[in-house]
Amino acid sequence: xxxxxxxxxxxxxxxxxxxxxxxxxxxxxxxxxxxxxxxxxxxxxxxxxxxxxxxxxxxxxxxxxxxxxxxxxxxxxxxxxxxxxxxxxxxxxxxxxxxxxxxxxxxxxxxxxxxxxxxxxxxxxxxxxxxxxxxxxxxxxx
Numbered sequence: 020x021x022x023x024x025x026x027x028x029x030x031x032x033x034x035x036x037x038x039x040x041x042x043x044x045x046x047x048x049x050x051x052x053x054x055x056x057x058x059x060x061x062x063x064x065x066x067x068x069x070x071x072x073x074x075x076x077x078x079x080x081x082x083x084x085x086x087x088x089x090x091x092x093x094x095x096x097x098x099x100x101x102x103x104x105x106x107x108x109x110x111x112x113x114x115x116x117x118x119x120x121x122x123x124x125x126x127x128x129x130x131x132x133x134x135x136x137x138x139x140x141x142x143x144x145x146x147x148x149x150x151x152x153x154x155x156x157x158x159x160x161x
Contacts (some may be wrong), residue, residue: 082161083139087152093122094143094155110138112158119155136160
């Protein structure tokens with residue numbers, strides 16, 4: 020997609036007060052997102068910017084070590100749309116076990132537990148766009 024096309028869509032987003040727009044054209048896909056308080060949209064190829072961090076009170080409540088996203092992509096908690104999630108709060112996980120999927124550039128990347136533990140919190144929502152370093156889970160070592 021050409022820069023002038025992106026600028027045209029960004030202008031249209033501002034005019035119509037849209038917070039998101041996704042366009043597929045010429046075999047590529049562009050997603051543009053902006054928060055309602057930002058005048059100009061943020062543009063990314065395939066995925067948008069990192070989701071907001073949890074506030075301090077939430078972080079202190081949840082025990083365990085944070086498991087963060089190793090890439091920018093879309094977080095999926097289950098292997099398929101109508102399937103049970105890989106893990107739930109309270110699930111015991113073993114090192115190497117798949118705990119979620121992150122889709123990046125149409126590739127499904129399995130994210131595996133780095134240690135044995137118990138899932139204390141799930142920080143990301145299914146279908147949420149996550150950035151590098153976004154907290155996905157909190158797992159307490161066991």
